Amino acid sequence: MSGNLPGHSDRWRGFLEQCREATSEAQPILSSGHLTRINGLIMEASGLKLPLGSSCRIFPLGGSPVEAEVVGFAGEKLFLMPAEDVYGLSPGARVVAYETRNPIPKIGKPPQYHRRTIDRAKLMPVGESLLGRVLDAAGRPLDNHGPVHTDTLRPLQSRPTNPMSRAPITQALDVGVRAINSLLTVGRGQRMGLFAGSGVGKSVLLGMMARYTEAEVIVVGLIGERGREVKEFIEQILGEEGMRRAVVVAAPADVSPLMRLQGAAYATSIAEYFRDQGKQVLLIMDSLTRYAMAQREIALAVGEPPVTRGYPPSVFARLPQLVERAGNGVVGGGSITAFYTVLAEGDDQQDPIADSARAILDGHIVLSRTLADAGHYPAIDIEQSISRAMVNLISPQHLDAIRRFKQLYSRYQRSRDLISVGAYAHGSDPLLDQAIVQHPHFEKFLQQDLSQRAAYETSSADLHHLFGLSA
Numbered sequence: 001m002s003g004n005l006p007g008h009s010d011r012w013r014g015f016l017e018q019c020r021e022a023t024s025e026a027q028p029i030l031s032s033g034h035l036t037r038i039n040g041l042i043m044e045a046s047g048l049k050l051p052l053g054s055s056c057r058i059f060p061l062g063g064s065p066v067e068a069e070v071v072g073f074a075g076e077k078l079f080l081m082p083a084e085d086v087y088g089l090s091p092g093a094r095v096v097a098y099e100t101r102n103p104i105p106k107i108g109k110p111p112q113y114h115r116r117t118i119d120r121a122k123l124m125p126v127g128e129s130l131l132g133r134v135l136d137a138a139g140r141p142l143d144n145h146g147p148v149h150t151d152t153l154r155p156l157q158s159r160p161t162n163p164m165s166r167a168p169i170t171q172a173l174d175v176g177v178r179a180i181n182s183l184l185t186v187g188r189g190q191r192m193g194l195f196a197g198s199g200v201g202k203s204v205l206l207g208m209m210a211r212y213t214e215a216e217v218i219v220v221g222l223i224g225e226r227g228r229e230v231k232e233f234i235e236q237i238l239g240e241e242g243m244r245r246a247v248v249v250a251a252p253a254d255v256s257p258l259m260r261l262q263g264a265a266y267a268t269s270i271a272e273y274f275r276d277q278g279k280q281v282l283l284i285m286d287s288l289t290r291y292a293m294a295q296r297e298i299a300l301a302v303g304e305p306p307v308t309r310g311y312p313p314s315v316f317a318r319l320p321q322l323v324e325r326a327g328n329g330v331v332g333g334g335s336i337t338a339f340y341t342v343l344a345e346g347d348d349q350q351d352p353i354a355d356s357a358r359a360i361l362d363g364h365i366v367l368s369r370t371l372a373d374a375g376h377y378p379a380i381d382i383e384q385s386i387s388r389a390m391v392n393l394i395s396p397q398h399l400d401a402i403r404r405f406k407q408l409y410s411r412y413q414r415s416r417d418l419i420s421v422g423a424y425a426h427g428s429d430p431l432l433d434q435a436i437v438q439h440p441h442f443e444k445f446l447q448q449d450l451s452q453r454a455a456y457e458t459s460s461a462d463l464h465h466l467f468g469l470s471a
Helices: 002-024 178-183 202-212 227-243 257-276 288-302 313-323 352-360 369-373 396-414 416-420 430-446 456-466
Strands: 032-039 042-046 055-059 066-074 077-082 094-097 123-126 152-155 191-196 217-223 246-251 280-286 335-343 363-366
Touching: 042 055, 055 077, 066 288, 077 257, 077 288, 123 257, 152 257, 178 396, 178 430, 178 456, 191 202, 191 352, 202 217, 202 227, 202 280, 202 335, 217 227, 217 257, 217 288, 227 246, 246 257, 257 280, 257 288, 257 313, 257 335, 288 313, 288 335, 288 352, 313 352, 335 352, 396 416, 396 430, 396 456, 430 456
Parallel strands: 191 335, 191 363, 217 246, 217 280, 280 335
Antiparallel strands: 032 042, 032 094, 042 077, 055 066, 055 094, 066 077, 123 152
16 A cells, blocks of 8 residues: 555645646636627627637526627627527626636546647537437537536637648548449548438438448537438437447527537537547538538628628638548548538539539539439439549559449430430440440449448449459
8 A cells, every 4th residue: 555655646736736727727707798789690799808709698687698609899899699599688688708618637637738729719528428419519418318428528629630640541431332332432531522402312321321331430410400300310310220329419400500500510529539539430411501501691790791602701711621620630540531411402513612612522422313303312423423532442443443334324324315215226336335235234233222231342342243353
């Protein structure tokens, strides 16, 4: 026992020193102001000086307080964006600064320093206990399974990753979908976009990937979607098997735009935590367009001028900041493979959000409404889809098989009208003749049942067998 006393006393001294530092950062005086104006989504407050991104609470004359965040200022006035309904607020309501909860010191563990401004932003709970849970954008449980017990806190906004310290994308990730595994191979740490309109099966495809992927942890961010769709995705699409290793962050369309932004950032923070633990993470965010729309609502309410189809410049600055947080960590560490859905209504691929997302992502998968209407599932348009990291993940034989597949498939699609009306004479084009013979096999290859899992090795072998080659 005597030999353990020096180490024991050192741990307690370190713990007390951490407690002393934590108490020194506390603000002894609670600063407050008052509400002066509410204009649409924006509230104005006076009597307070708070930095951007800080939280505060507004106390009405009766009822519970309303949480808000500082999104701008002009002179002595602060612009606040509420996180919930503002009904019941009146002029002169008290506005109190909300002190960010710092990590509690623990015996025998090193202190968590917050030297940078970004580290002192809003902290959210993360940890292993979140697996299997459904949370809102504020970290509160939505699944009626009791409170969330976790001791680890992480800021919503992380530091930018040094691009030179990221591990390269060198290993393929099995997502369980034959068309993606074989023709649009996705690597660990890759960021992919899923471009589709409404009602073409993107949520079902995401659910298949969540159930059948080989990733260790799945983080799902449902941003700006219908409340009914949130419940359906969790219970019917994801299922019990998928939920065991998944964390779902839901910020439906009826919550404030601030909470939708926070939901996307929170889901990314959870994924970053598991990546730092050395795990392979699959991040699914539905959708990136709703995230951009939430930022647009806030920016226009503050007074930022629209520049591109009604979108202010801050929207296009926010998108790469969110997307770049995903990807590989340091060499030998974990990874975040991310799928972001992008709404391209009416197959309009020139939408400003779709165009911007296509430029900052590592590839895109386009879902065609024509294929969906024809009963072709998954409705992946192979001609318009691409995976930019695929060349570094597959063998030359596999790449040659993909090239031959796309060549024949594209040749058939361009001549489909001639073939259907009988205007094409057999023998005029040997390549088209081969495409006509192979097309039924191609169609069968690209389609997959919802309950069927197609492993990466099986998908590659099936592709080679189409051309009589060995994998």
